[in-house]
Amino acid sequence: MTESPHYDVIVIGTGAGGGTLAHRLAPTGCRVLLLERGGYLPRERDNWDSTAVFVKGRYRAPEFWYDKHGNSFPPEVNYYVGGNTKFYGAALFRLRPEDFGVVHHHDGVSPAWPLGYADLEPYYTQAEHLYLVHGSHGEDPTEGAVSGQYRHPPVAHEPRIQQLSDDLEKQGLHPFHLPIGVNLTQDGEGRATRSSVCIRCDRVDGFPCPVRGKSDAQVICVEPALEHPNVDLVTHARVTRLETDPGGRTVTAVVAELADGTEARFSSHLVAVACGAVNTAALLLASAGDRHPDGLANSSGVVGRHYMRHNNLALMAVSKEPNDTRFQKTLALHDWYLGADDWEYPLGGIQMLGKSDAEQIHGEAPRWAGAVTPQMPFEVLARHAVDFWLCGEDLPDPGNRVTLDRDGGIRLALDEKNNITALNRLRRKLQGMLGRLGMHEHHLLPHSLYLHKGMPIGATAHQAGTVRFGHDSATSALDVNCKAHDLDNLYAVDTSFFPSIGAVNPSLTAIANALRVGDHLAERLRG
Secondary structure (H helix, E strand, O other): OEEEEEEEEEEEOOOOOHHHHHHHHHHHOOOEEEEOOOEOOOOOHHHHOHHHHHHOOOOOOOOOEEEOOOOEEOOOOOOEOOHHHHOOOOEOOOOOHHHHOOEEEOOEEEOOOOOOHHHHHHHHHHHHHHOOEEOOOOOOOOOOOOOOOOOEOOOOOOHHHHHHHHHHHHOOOOOEEOOEEEOOOEOOOOOEOOOOOOOOOOOOOOOOOOOOOEOOHHHHHHHHHHOOOOEEEEOOOEEEEEEEOOOOOOEEEEEEEOOOOOEEEEEEEEEEEOOOHHHHHHHHHHOOOOOOOOOOOOOOOOOOOOOEOOEEEEEEEEEOOOOOOOOOOOEEEOOOOOOEOOEOOOOOEEEEOOOOOHHHHHHHHHHHOOOOOOOOOHHHHHHHEEEEEEEEOOOOOOOOEEEEOOOOOEEEEOOOOOOHHHHHHHHHHHHHHHHHHOEEEEEEEEOHHHHOOOOHHHOOOOOEOOOOEOOOOOOOOEOOOOEEOOOOOEEEOOHHHOOOOOOOOOHHHHHHHHHHHHHHHHHHHHO
């Protein structure tokens, strides 16, 4: 067994939460240890290969979880430095102010957060600046007040997407530039300049970026943090349990299995878990002991419960004219985010996906059998494809939960019909506009490769909510600073703290909250 030096803070996980937290703490001089289950993602041609990434799942974790019936499935998780941000689409939205309060949906209620939009707003601005978000505050009528404009202008629409934006405006709608984290410098016509790191390619969404043009946590936070001598990183360290003192109030050891199979013990004053909502809950449950028989931070019984993952649809429309767009992920629409003229409940948001290519189209072929005519073969589809992502709110349900089986395997129970009415209405809104948007009215095909080959339970990219925070220790696991109610030195700083998920990508909220918690930890260490 390997013993390590004593640290001020151990951060378990290097993604949007953990990587950002380490970056925040690095300049303080406190000793920080990052533990990452995986290694660095290899830079290779397969990084940008659709068959390797989407069809063969080359970079997904080689593991299986189990549904409530005991059936195994491969989760959409990646264990690398930078976590799932290596593969995210870098769409970095703020939650709407209304998302922090009680929201009534057709199928249930989304609960209030223990803090408001105004509490997180300064950190949203800092997060947008840190992750090089390109956008334009003021275009989206549903957004909240902002204390600072984006530091980078929006990524310019290419001609077909500009036409789509114009056509949406003609329908009385309010399309806006999608906020996206890329290291891009544009010329006057929106093209990448010679010195730009991002080259405006068609590989931003779902692919790792070998040229380091996407704002992932490795590039933006982990590597800069490691330039500080007080920050260490151990890769291929799979944390298996947390141990506490005899009283059960303090985590005294972080126990990890290393690449060579040996067990290592790490100690620190404070411990922050950021393994992703499912794995964070699993780690806390696996750390059960005499003082915490149901798992750490779980006197309320909520650890693992209220799992959320959004109600998502990836859809491909077929443009009447060829769509030669390469960087397609530049537009979003929130006109029905909070409700519609024909329905009082929230529907969700629409945004563009990365551009489909022929390999992805062929990967969908079995599911699209019979849906395509001889006059529209797959190669033609690929050229005419316009790709949309529909995102509706998944409501927290205590029955949607993470548990462990006798062998420590992860079991995920999920009601796949949760609040699905809103998503179906949002799809019909899009379907009904296709003819007025220059697209074939009856061609709106499910793009299941973006949803883990059509397996909703396997689509875990937006996982959240399993270690919720709140004021009441009887109904939440964490306090408002994301510290466990039951322990003095344990925090959770990924998306597991969410009490609700809204209907936008959760990454920016995880990043902003990690900055907020980082300030709290720094102040605590100074005290």
